[in-house]
Amino acid sequence: MKMEHVDGKNEGKVVLFALSTCGWCSKTKELLKELGIAFDFVYVDLLPTEEMDDAIGLIEKWNPAGSFPTLIVDDRKAVIGFREEEIRGAFSK
Amino acid sequence: MNAGDISQDDVERKYQVLDREAGEGGYHLGPDNEFTKKLVRGLLINEGRYGYPACPCRFSRGIKAEDLDIICPCDYRDPDLDQYGACYCALYVSDAILSNKQSLSPVPERRPPRCERNSRKTIHTTQTGSLSYPVWRCRVCGYLCARDEAPLVCPVCKAKKDRFERFM
Numbered sequence: 001m002k003m004e005h006v007d008g009k010n011e012g013k014v015v016l017f018a019l020s021t022c023g024w025c026s027k028t029k030e031l032l033k034e035l036g037i038a039f040d041f042v043y044v045d046l047l048p049t050e051e052m053d054d055a056i057g058l059i060e061k062w063n064p065a066g067s068f069p070t071l072i073v074d075d076r077k078a079v080i081g082f083r084e085e086e087i088r089g090a091f092s093k
Numbered sequence: 094m095n096a097g098d099i100s101q102d103d104v105e106r107k108y109q110v111l112d113r114e115a116g117e118g119g120y121h122l123g124p125d126n127e128f129t130k131k132l133v134r135g136l137l138i139n140e141g142r143y144g145y146p147a148c149p150c151r152f153s154r155g156i157k158a159e160d161l162d163i164i165c166p167c168d169y170r171d172p173d174l175d176q177y178g179a180c181y182c183a184l185y186v187s188d189a190i191l192s193n194k195q196s197l198s199p200v201p202e203r204r205p206p207r208c209e210r211n212s213r214k215t216i217h218t219t220q221t222g223s224l225s226y227p228v229w230r231c232r233v234c235g236y237l238c239a240r241d242e243a244p245l246v247c248p249v250c251k252a253k254k255d256r257f258e259r260f261m
């Protein structure tokens with residue numbers, strides 16, 4: 001599955017599953033950029049059909065509702081939805 | 094219509110229609126114009142690629158039968174407006190949010206997960222022997238009407254006929 005990379009501070013593997021049409025997904029992406037964190041993101045609605053299921057499967061492991069945005073931080077925690085404080089908190093060590 | 098073919102004018106026009114319809118039904122679009130119009134663009138994109146305006150903040154495979162509950166306005170809008178002051182996408186907001194009496198917070202996903210969705214609950218109808226007409230219920234806003242068939246468009250929330258279920 002092809003992800004797009006955004007450069008920034010290395011905070012481990014940060015992956016954002018998003019939809020290209022979703023308002024909270026863009027807000028999450030903007031927040032990560034504002035925090036200056038390196039991350040990969042993918043717009044699941046724009047993937048080829050056969051890859052959509054893989055993406056949804058990955059998301060459901062962390063978030064059974066399969067909802068967007070789902071942000072997976074360093075394979076240790078997931079932030080579901082645009083929860084600004086939680087996202088900021090995940091990177092303020 | 095491809096995502097790239099949707100002009101700002103198209104978005105404006107759709108926004109005006111949604112805004113008027115919302116007002117007529119006692120609903121409100123979100124106050125952040127830029128954010129709201131992005132969602133309206135998302136609805137137009139989905140209408141173009143799936144043939145129906147699936148919720149812009151939810152994943153769709155473009156199979157209408159699987160998505161009847163998330164065609165905008167979705168089945169979850171009104172309960173989310175009651176509980177959180179906004180629909181899941183925050184395209185629609187409550188009076189309290191609009192007048193700054195309540196602040197917008199993330200709305201958790203109310204739609205059941207994929208594995209539970211197939212068994213969509215249908216309302217058990219009561220004995221209808223004594224009714225002269227069947228009663229139809231709009232799944233979006235709860236509007237009820239007694240007539241041979243559900244109306245083409247819900248007069249309250251403008252949901253289409255396929256969003257109605259037999260109530261009695």
Ligand code: SF4
Nearest residue numbers: 148165167180181182
């Ligand atoms: S009403 Fe439902 S479908 Fe429409 S934008 Fe809001 S959450 Fe999405």
